Amino acid sequence: MKNKQDIIPFTGYQKIVVFILAMTQFTVILDFMIMSPLGDMLMKSLDLKPAAFGVAVSAYAFSAGISGLLTAGFADKFDRKKLLVFFYSGFIIGTVLCGLATTYPMLLAARIITGLFGGVIGSISLAIIADLFALEQRGRVMGFVQMGFGASQVLGIPIGIYVANAWGWESPFLLTAGLGLIIAIVILLQLKPVNQHLLVQRDTSALKHLWHTVAKRDYRIGFAATAVLSVGGFMMMPFGSAFAVNNLGLTNAQLPILFMTSGICSLVIMPLIGRLSDKVSKFKLFTIATIWLMVVCVIYTNLSTTPFYLVLVFNVLMMMGMLSRMVPSSALTSAVPDMADRGAFMSINASLQQIAGGIAATAAGIIVVQKTKFSPLEHYNTVGYVVVAISALSIFLLFRVSQIIARKNTNKTVVPEAAAEMVLSEGI
Template structure:
């Protein structure tokens, strides 16, 4: 195994800020699920309308990624990050003060337009400030935002909503985000090294220049397909647990909380392992075990709660764990001058693919009544397994691209931003 390169104090600060930012953005998305029943009753909306509220975020986030890709490499990444994070805060605040269904849909669209770009800018910052030998660990820490949102998002969201109404969780996200905005503005250094590589192209030319590169498209395809697994299963995870596995509404927060805690513990370990071993091999191992767990879980019948929790935890660890070495590998594809555009397109396709996956899963899964078991959830599992096999082939292509790029790298690299010691 390779020896891991230690982080500088400033790098550690950046990791903390990016992880907390990821937590706030994912929390905003995660709290929609447990608030579903309360929102439908408070705003007098039906299940189809609530589905639109959820999907509005994903599709607007995907659209935003494409719209911003052309100029994502033309500005200081810190300023771009602050701008879109500020828009995310405004969108989330609009969600909290919405009083009608159209207002809530509009607020979710605004939140998606800004929040959907934050992940891609974060990835560009990671690729600028961290060599590829460190990125697995960075991905492991930033993915903790997802696990933390499961641990805190559902229980705290329900707790606050029960006491102060469904608006309270959104106000919580706004409060967290405002504090983080101040810390980012005062603690993060300007990130401008990529500006020295810019060519005189307008936004559309830069976008087309990024999309037309064949090796970039391999990374895009791998990211889009890797996102399908989670997005196909998540929309119906609660309904399957309650109606098929006989988990009660009171037990459901515990199921999500334990999965989230397991993610918090395991993800940094996977990230560290990703920096010490071959990332392709690690991703294949996690994908293989994920396919087994998906097949088992989607065919599951009622069992004691501890068994269901254990299987859910194993499946979630595999679903998220395969993403860490995969995304760390994919960040090695773009050149410095294209990183912002590449990550924007990458994030956009991930969101759009997720929205399509959720819609396809909705066409596959059938529930005759509101309390009857879900049918064809096992078919969703088989689709995920088939797509995962294609993902392995695409990731193998990405791995060969990254290795070839490293082999052909010039011996003298351009000077980049010096990471200050703090």
């Protein structure tokens, strides 16, 4: 356990970087998360079955996953700032197209375009964090950057729902794109080039670099942990608002309050969890949070008509579990790759995360059944049981990741000592 005085403070520029990455995460997460609270509205407006809506959600995830795999070999070949600007610009364009869509096929195409660009931004951000921040700082960085998740619920989603109720489901996407344009200008003006990784490149071919990254056993364990975590996280989310309205008895007017309350909870919890994960074992913190989530998940998915205040309580408890495992798992996974491989590793990792999420959303759409537009969702509790089983597997995989990090840290200590002994012996 680290002492308080061992916590490394941020420099002024590092604080600016954290703010920039948190804001990009805010818009990207908002663009993806808004699909869930708009789910009931979209399903009724476009006359969609749960399976069709699941495809609309997973379209973003699958295209993001494919994009990440295609760009992984190039991720360490360019200045990370330039990559961030390029993909964030494409994300903004895709979000505008979502707002202009008038039919289900147009929306599907727009989600695919948005995913092709937006799905890579998270991996670029993680690579920048790994390049500019020490491992002892990354828990706090992840905590602040992941606050975009909470902020999207406190501000973005409630405002998005209000705007959607007033001007249609398309309007939140246009609002997100407008905010994204402002953030893109800030990135151009404030973020310095991030190119130190170019000095340690060994692979001349992008394809060769991709292969070398995938071929490393330790990296594959990290990939597997991320994929399993994503399946558990994505399965419940797409039908969250539909379950709340049709099963728990909430109204559309209560949804903004529900998401805002959960989001405020996130904003409070994330920095605390980030700071805690830099002080205690990240794996132990993850394990406790996962077990917490498993219990709450089973109870929540088996609820029927429930008083609004109890729905609020369960959502906050579930959010606590989700966020408390997100921060330590992200921090641990970021320590797996070497600097020369970080861009490729993060791209592949993000791709698998998105693809696994797409599979999860599609699977949830197949499991969940709704007989009419206004009837309760059936088999949502089955989704909850699947999430519990997958969460148990994620504990084992992240344990393997923590072993890899411990071994790397041991080698870093032993190798310099061995080198020093060799120099001394040769000198003698």
